[in-house]
Amino acid sequence: MANLVSSWSKTTQILPENYIFPVDERPGSGEVPLCQNIPLIDLSATRSQTVQEILHASQEFGFFQVIHHGVSEDLIDDTMKVVQEFFNLPDDYKEKLYSIDPTKLPTRSCRLYTSGSSYAYEKIHLWRDNLRHPCHPLDKWVHSWPQEPAKYRDFVGKYSLEVREFSLRMLDLICEGLGLEPGYFGEELTGGQLMSINHYPRCPDPSLTLGLSKHADPNLITVLSQGRVYGLQIFKDGQWLGVEPLHHAFVVNIGQQLQIISNGRLRSAEHRAVTNSTEDRTTIVSFINPSPDTIIEPATSTLDSNAPRFRPFKFKDFLKVYEEKKGDAEAMIEVYKIKP
Known part of the structure; x- marks a missing residue:
């Protein structure tokens, strides 16, 4: 448990060497501008x-924020509060869920870990703790989720159902925008739902480390509740841009599977998470x-007169390559792109 950042970071004033990123990867001390034209879908x-606004945002940015989404604001607040409470639980309770090497566990386990996908083999660690578990059906x-805090299963369960319904609604709108047949995104394409809760404690030197490295999401679609604390940045047109947190809004990311299904019409945005020296930040994904x-x-129906740009593959095989390429979006796309 000594590896969990939340267990020891409050008493340290110097960033440990194994959390310091190479110069070309660290965020540095320069200001990253907040993007003023990030799509906001009402x-x-x-x-x-x-439909048209979502399609344009998915083509231009690869992500957008959504308001008036239908998920209860009280439920969002209650869920955020209970997941924050989880990371403040005593270490002896969290130890029951902790793993130093999640790659050796069943892929659908409920597990708590720190840093990236495999702390045991990393040279440089991410400044985050992460709790993740499957939630559909x-x-x-739900029986495998944490029993503490007492309301965890109740609030997170209700939240997962409502966010899934919202996600499927987004996919229906995207389906319409792409001209796909109604119901294209059925259970086979949407049968998995994973809840990932990131906790980024206050950091003694945010310029040297990252909460999440630059990556694109390998899944179909992602819905993020980022609370009130800033930390999300996207990479667009060769520069990093900050995403201002809008309370109770959802951030929707286009995953790489959607990029491929759309034959490249939609893009999957590269993004990262930075830390700060004054506040803990918790996000629900x-x-x-x-x-x-x-x-x-x-x-x-996305091809028209165009040839397919990507070869077929099984999703489980894509995930293996994703781990090998460490989430490098360009490298991943090149693997599956059909060469002329």
Whole structure:
């Protein structure tokens, strides 16, 4: 448990060497500008307007923020509070869920770990702790979730259901915008849902480390609740741009599977998480994934007169390559791109 950043970081004033990133990867002390034109989708607008705005945002940015999304603000607040309480629990309780090497555990386990996918083999660690567990179907997995705090299963369970419903709604709108047949994103493409809760404690020197390294999401679609504390940055047109947290808004990321299904019409945004020296930051992430053996390929109706740009593959094989490439978006796309 000594590895969990939240267990020891409050008493340190110097960043340990194994958390200091190489010069070309660390965020540095320069200001990253807040992006002023990040798409903000209001779901209370007309359907046709919403479809066009989502399609444009997914093509230009690869992500967008959503307001009036239908998920209760009280539920969002209660869920954020209970997951923050989890990271303040005594170490002896959290030890029951902790693993130093999640790669050796069943892929659908509920586990707490620190840093990246495999702390045991990393040279440089991320400044974060992470709790993750599957959540669809809820009745199959909820029994494996933490029993403490007392309301964890209740609030996170309700939240996971509502965020899944919201995610499927987003996919229906994207489906319409791409001209896919209704119901294209059925259970085979959306059968997996993973809840990932990131905790980034206050850091003695945020200029030298990262909460999450630059990457693109390997799944279908991601929904992020980032609370009130800034930390999300996206990489666009060769520069990093900050994403201002809008309280109760959702950040929606286009995953690499959607980029491929759309034959490259949509883009998966590269992003990272930075730390700060004054406040802890906790985020709640819901990943919608295809089932492991699902074949992913460009949808026929996205091709028109264009040839497919990507070869078919199984989602589980994509995830293996993703680990090998360490989330490098360009390297991943090159693996599956059909060469002329």
